[in-house]
Amino acid sequence: xxxxxxxxxxxxxxxxxxxxxxxxxxxxxxxxxxxxxxxxxxxxxxxxxxxxxxxxxxxxxxxxxxxxxxxxxxxxxxxxxxxxxxxxxxxxxxxxxxxxxxxxxxxxxxxxxxxxxxxxxxxxxxxxxxxxxxxxxxxxxxxxxxxxxxxxxxxxxxxxxxxxxxxxxxxxxxxxxxxxxxxxxxxxxxxxxxxxxxxxxxxxxxxxxxxxxxxxxxxxxxxxxxxxxxxxxxxxxxxxxxxxxxxxxxxxxxxxxxxxxxxxxxxxxxxxxxxxxxxxxxxxxxxxxxxxxxxxxxxxxxxxxxxxxxxx
Numbered sequence: 001x002x003x004x005x006x007x008x009x010x011x012x013x014x015x016x017x018x019x020x021x022x023x024x025x026x027x028x029x030x031x032x033x034x035x036x037x038x039x040x041x042x043x044x045x046x047x048x049x050x051x052x053x054x055x056x057x058x059x060x061x062x063x064x065x066x067x068x069x070x071x072x073x074x075x076x077x078x079x080x081x082x083x084x085x086x087x088x089x090x091x092x093x094x095x096x097x098x099x100x101x102x103x104x105x106x107x108x109x110x111x112x113x114x115x116x117x118x119x120x121x122x123x124x125x126x127x128x129x130x131x132x133x134x135x136x137x138x139x140x141x142x143x144x145x146x147x148x149x150x151x152x153x154x155x156x157x158x159x160x161x162x163x164x165x166x167x168x169x170x171x172x173x174x175x176x177x178x179x180x181x182x183x184x185x186x187x188x189x190x191x192x193x194x195x196x197x198x199x200x201x202x203x204x205x206x207x208x209x210x211x212x213x214x215x216x217x218x219x220x221x222x223x224x225x226x227x228x229x230x231x232x233x234x235x236x237x238x239x240x241x242x243x244x245x246x247x248x249x250x251x252x253x254x255x256x257x258x259x260x261x262x263x264x265x266x267x268x269x270x271x272x273x274x275x276x277x278x279x280x281x282x283x284x285x286x287x288x289x290x291x292x293x294x295x296x297x298x299x300x301x302x303x304x305x306x307x308x309x310x311x312x
Contacts, residue, residue: 071102086143149185159203204284
């Protein structure tokens with residue numbers, strides 16, 4: 001564009017951006033002096049500064065995609081998105097609701113530092129990116145563990161890892177990635193992975209294991225498939241106390257109390273009853289908000305199951 005043309009053709013200027021995000025250097029190439037670019041980012045003006053040297057060509061709230069594009073332009077052409085932003089773009093939902101951040105990986109030789117909503121991590125282990133809608137993403141296993149290393153909450157780490165396993169990531173590849181990366185922040189995810197390896201398939205089941213330990217009861221079989229004497233499937237309870245015939249189900253609203261899911265839960269409980277198996281149902285939220293009470297309920301259900309088996 002010739003000097004001054006951009007002012008008469010703002011749409012043409014927009015076409016040179018990434019969805020409205022553009023560098024001040026590129027604006028200069030298009031005939032917009034840097035002083036003019038920054039002046040147009042002042043309060044009440046039509047543009048806004050997202051990061052050092054990065055401008056959004058409107059003054060409204062930037063979208064998440066625009067924040068990701070800004071991070072990539074800021075970090076340089078070799079940058080790869082990892083962490084929560086990458087996990088979210090690859091379909092995971094169990095992510096904390098803290099303010100939106102974009103975690104990018106750059107080669108160790110790069111000197112760019114963190115700024116604004118961007119976390120910059122220099123690494124010798126640059127991953128081969130997966131490009132999704134023009135955004136270079138770290139593979140899911142790397143993205144998940146990069147996020148877990150920065151989370152301080154056992155509950156959040158357990159939830160994210162459990163969903164990742166449910167979505168198809170294997171425990172061996174998660175452990176391998178954990179071992180290959182930085183040791184910083186690995187204690188909590190390593191603990192959570194070991195618990196998942198012990199049989200917990202979801203964050204709620206990790207919490208259930210904690211409550212079971214409080215109860216003092218014998219350890220149940222975790223996620224053990226039950227079949228009747230004819231080999232017909234009954235259910236796969238979260239915990240099953242074999243000696244007394246007690247099934248413990250962690251039934252969440254999300255997965256059990258939609259219309260179809262509710263019908264499936266009723267049918268499951270009918271199969272338990274027909275097989276003579278007692279069942280205790282617990283909401284996952286209660287495992288965290290009132291663990292002692294749930295532990296007491298588990299003990300009471302276990303005692304009732306013992307009494308019933310003796311009476312039979």
